[in-house]
Amino acid sequence: MTAAVTERPGRAPAFCYRALGKRALGESDAVLHCDQVPLSRLAERFGTPLYVYSASTIRERLRAFDQAFDPAPHTVCYSVKANSNLSILRLLTREGCGFDVVSGGELERVLRVDRRAAGKVVFSGVGKTSVEIGMALQAGILLFNVESQSELQVLGECAARLKKTARMALRVNPDVPADTHPYISTGLHQHKFGIPIEQARALYRQAAKHKSLKVSGVSVHIGSQIADVTPFSATMERVADLVRALRIDGHTVDYVDAGGGLGIPYEGDGQSDFAACARKYARALLGPLRGLRVHLLLEPGRSIVGPAGTLLTRVLYRKTNGHKRFLVVDAAMNDLIRPSLYKAHHEIVPVRAHAASAKETVDVVGPICETGDFFARDRELPLAEEGDLLAILDAGAYGMVLASNYNTRPRPAEILVDGDSTKLIRRRETLTDLMGPEAPRSRRA
Ligand SMILES: *Cc1c(COP(=O)(O)O)cnc(C)c1O
Numbered sequence: 001m002t003a004a005v006t007e008r009p010g011r012a013p014a015f016c017y018r019a020l021g022k023r024a025l026g027e028s029d030a031v032l033h034c035d036q037v038p039l040s041r042l043a044e045r046f047g048t049p050l051y052v053y054s055a056s057t058i059r060e061r062l063r064a065f066d067q068a069f070d071p072a073p074h075t076v077c078y079s080v081k082a083n084s085n086l087s088i089l090r091l092l093t094r095e096g097c098g099f100d101v102v103s104g105g106e107l108e109r110v111l112r113v114d115r116r117a118a119g120k121v122v123f124s125g126v127g128k129t130s131v132e133i134g135m136a137l138q139a140g141i142l143l144f145n146v147e148s149q150s151e152l153q154v155l156g157e158c159a160a161r162l163k164k165t166a167r168m169a170l171r172v173n174p175d176v177p178a179d180t181h182p183y184i185s186t187g188l189h190q191h192k193f194g195i196p197i198e199q200a201r202a203l204y205r206q207a208a209k210h211k212s213l214k215v216s217g218v219s220v221h222i223g224s225q226i227a228d229v230t231p232f233s234a235t236m237e238r239v240a241d242l243v244r245a246l247r248i249d250g251h252t253v254d255y256v257d258a259g260g261g262l263g264i265p266y267e268g269d270g271q272s273d274f275a276a277c278a279r280k281y282a283r284a285l286l287g288p289l290r291g292l293r294v295h296l297l298l299e300p301g302r303s304i305v306g307p308a309g310t311l312l313t314r315v316l317y318r319k320t321n322g323h324k325r326f327l328v329v330d331a332a333m334n335d336l337i338r339p340s341l342y343k344a345h346h347e348i349v350p351v352r353a354h355a356a357s358a359k360e361t362v363d364v365v366g367p368i369c370e371t372g373d374f375f376a377r378d379r380e381l382p383l384a385e386e387g388d389l390l391a392i393l394d395a396g397a398y399g400m401v402l403a404s405n406y407n408t409r410p411r412p413a414e415i416l417v418d419g420d421s422t423k424l425i426r427r428r429e430t431l432t433d434l435m436g437p438e439a440p441r442s443r444r445a
Helices: 039-046 055-068 086-094 104-113 115-120 130-139 149-161 197-209 230-248 274-289 302-308 338-342 431-438
Strands: 015-019 030-034 050-054 074-079 098-101 121-123 143-146 166-173 213-219 255-257 295-298 309-321 324-329 348-350 359-365 374-382 389-392 413-418 421-426
Touching: 030 039, 030 050, 039 050, 039 309, 039 389, 039 413, 050 055, 050 302, 055 074, 055 086, 055 274, 055 302, 055 413, 086 104, 086 413, 086 421, 098 104, 098 115, 104 115, 104 121, 104 130, 115 121, 121 130, 130 149, 143 149, 143 213, 143 255, 149 166, 149 197, 149 213, 166 197, 166 230, 166 255, 197 213, 197 230, 213 230, 230 255, 230 274, 274 295, 274 302, 302 309, 338 374, 348 374
Parallel strands: 050 413, 074 098, 074 295, 098 121, 121 143, 143 166, 166 213, 213 255, 255 295, 324 359
Antiparallel strands: 015 030, 050 309, 309 324, 309 389, 348 389, 359 374, 413 421
16 A cells, blocks of 8 residues: 555655654655654745754664774764764764864864864864864864875974874875765875875874874775775775884874765665665775774764755746756755766655656756756656655755855755654754845945
């Protein structure tokens, strides 16, 4: 009886079709829920477009990831840039999570959530300013991942000035190709990231001479949305060789920071068994490090929060241009840019499932004045009427964090669902929020 509605790819366990209220799951009244909460109710209460996240999914995925690395000493440092909402960071600190930050702003988010989390923070990025470095030194973060000789210099100077010791690792570039979108592949020598691995020893020697720097580890990150674990083990082989060489050179190498990058399946039914996937990833990393006795740092972002979020949107208009059918929805590329930026695929499903509904091939587009403003092209979807709600799945990572105000569109609200409770974790922006900084009165400086 329910086959017709459950065949649609939701994202179990968080996003499933259920009957509303006490009625049996009929063929026409199945509504997509986030945990126990019907998404239709959230849309009515908070409006659309709307980001909705499942707290239980985030916790489950973090725990599965963490458990996969149980055989080795490790700390999971969630990559804040994937989704930096304070409530989500708070949820993660309660789970004992550490953090990978790439700006002073992200560090400030972590500190506001829990000052004590600083001891589990690693700071990555090619362009840290001395102000940001100073903030991180004052906070007492765990590790700086240094990406150039000049940055090493600045870090040494800042630490000396503040009378602190900066624990550092070099982010090395292993020159390993990762099969992902060129914009999010980072581990090849032509990319701006990291220090060529063959130059690392000389730079470590230089770091060791600096009184305010403490050589503590080796760091690497080869890209994002990597589906195959082979490049991760190839990278770790190279890192392990470097660790051995550095120890011969007399350095202390306590930490190996393996970065993030584990991909998620965006197409079809999603991941049936994330725990198994995490274990496979863990084996790929831990194999080459066996016997090295290092503390492993991990920086997952997407794999923790990606499948835990959806972007809810309403169909504004149906239109036909020649043979082409369009659904114009109220979300746009400013709310979720991944399809426009990376040609990324996101499953789109109706919030209300009509069992017998016919299908059609449509483009799902937003209201922004750009041809690149689309969520799907030539996609077969169940027939949707004007006013219907759609859920764009797997939007928990690199969704809201990349949202902008292009076309003077206020950014969406965000909701965190935990079981049957819902919390507004970011209110919808208003036009006053947008225009405040440029109000005429504030211009007379
Ligand atoms: C973006 C990034 C991550 C997180 O990558 P995911 O693909 O989201 O897991 C981790 N570490 C660094 C240095 C990054 O730049």
